[in-house]
Amino acid sequence: MSGQKKDLRIRSTSPSKAKESSQGKNEIDLYIDMMRDRLSRIPAKIMVMSGKGGVGKTFISVSLAQYLRKMGYRVALYDADETGASVPFFLGERKAEIYADEETGELIPHLTYDGIQLMSVEPLLTDKSTPLIWMGSLRTKFILQTLALTRWDEPHVMIIDLPPGTGDEAITLASYVPPSRYSLIVTTPGKLAVAIVRKAVVFSRKMDIPIMGLVENMAYYRCPDGTKLEVLGESSADVMAKEYNVEVLARIPLDESIRRAHDEGVPVYEIAKDSDINKELEKLATEVAKRAGLPNL
Numbered sequence: 389m390s391g392q393k394k395d396l397r398i399r400s401t402s403p404s405k406a407k408e409s410s411q412g413k414n415e416i417d418l419y420i421d422m423m424r425d426r427l428s429r430i431p432a433k434i435m436v437m438s439g440k441g442g443v444g445k446t447f448i449s450v451s452l453a454q455y456l457r458k459m460g461y462r463v464a465l466y467d468a469d470e471t472g473a474s475v476p477f478f479l480g481e482r483k484a485e486i487y488a489d490e491e492t493g494e495l496i497p498h499l500t501y502d503g504i505q506l507m508s509v510e511p512l513l514t515d516k517s518t519p520l521i522w523m524g525s526l527r528t529k530f531i532l533q534t535l536a537l538t539r540w541d542e543p544h545v546m547i548i549d550l551p552p553g554t555g556d557e558a559i560t561l562a563s564y565v566p567p568s569r570y571s572l573i574v575t576t577p578g579k580l581a582v583a584i585v586r587k588a589v590v591f592s593r594k595m596d597i598p599i600m601g602l603v604e605n606m607a608y609y610r611c612p613d614g615t616k617l618e619v620l621g622e623s624s625a626d627v628m629a630k631e632y633n634v635e636v637l638a639r640i641p642l643d644e645s646i647r648r649a650h651d652e653g654v655p656v657y658e659i660a661k662d663s664d665i666n667k668e669l670e671k672l673a674t675e676v677a678k679r680a681g682l683p684n685l
């Protein structure tokens with residue numbers, strides 16, 4: 389790999405009132421062009437989103453990256469959650485490093501132990517316990533800049549982990565990520581979740597992003613006697629799927645092994661090999677590969 393390592397670390401707190409100069413605007417246009425050019429070379433981009441927080445977007449993004457990688461695909465994983473970046477932790481990559489090629493100014497993504505190409509704000513923070521205090525314009529600029537400058541190694545697919553809601557990050561990505569792009573919408577049972585997740589479905593439609601499908605996470609809890617308990621409420625994924633004419637691609641239970649996989653930073657297929665969860669995640673990755681038109685390897 390060419391280039392010298394350059395320290396890129398950023399202070400966690402930054403002035404929240406950054407004003408954009410006219411020069412800044414030109415810079416943004418340049419980033420948009422560069423980002424479109426770079427991302428158009430990646431055959432499929434999958435935005436994992438939900439109107440709601442804490443439903444398992446990061447779990448699904450990371451698992452999808454790990455399972456597609458296990459199937460042999462070259463995978464880029466972009467963490468678009470700047471203020472709550474948790475992808476490196478879920479991957480067990482707390483010491484991830486991102487640096488710049490001093491000759492070209494390009495950013496070099498971190499390569500995980502299993503070969504996933506990772507870009508996240510988290511490795512760039514000097515102080516891990518201080519929050520990033522960035523207004524929308526800075527968050528937007530960070531996304532455009534990193535996607536414009538990152539030198540990916542010819543991935544077949546890019547997984548994008550979005551923060552909750554349909555705010556700046558989602559609008560920025562929906563506006564500028566070029567085709568082929570898709571959304572994968574994560575939901576959980578319960579009336580409140582459905583009311584909010586519905587907004588992600590409508591957002592995708594309005595922004596002209598084809599919905600690849602729904603994933604119902606924390607769908608049930610399997611009791612020791614084998615019965616299924618609907619801890620979070622009645623399943624509603626099918627109702628939403630029917631209403632919007634999309635498919636439910638996976639239903640994943642609430643399970644202690646998932647939390648453990650994240651705490652230990654290992655893939656679910658290592659911790660719960662013979663489980664329903666592993667089967668559902670394998671099915672999800674296979675379905676995503678098929679729907680994204682990835683080659684048979």
Ligand SMILES: Nc1ncnc2c1ncn2[C@@H]1O[C@H](COP(=O)(O)OP(=O)(O)OP(=O)(O)O)[C@@H](O)[C@H]1O
Pocket residue numbers: 440441442443444445446447448469472474550551552605606640641642643644646647650
């Ligand atoms: N099916 C599951 N069973 C048990 N724990 C789960 C499951 N799915 C996710 N979790 C745990 O729930 C927490 C929230 O998951 P995750 O961070 O993936 O949600 P998120 O939607 O990305 O949240 P945010 O909106 O903050 O980005 C994590 O601690 C994760 O380990």
Ligand SMILES: [Mg+2]
Pocket residue numbers: 445446447469474549550551
């Ligand atoms: Mg998340």
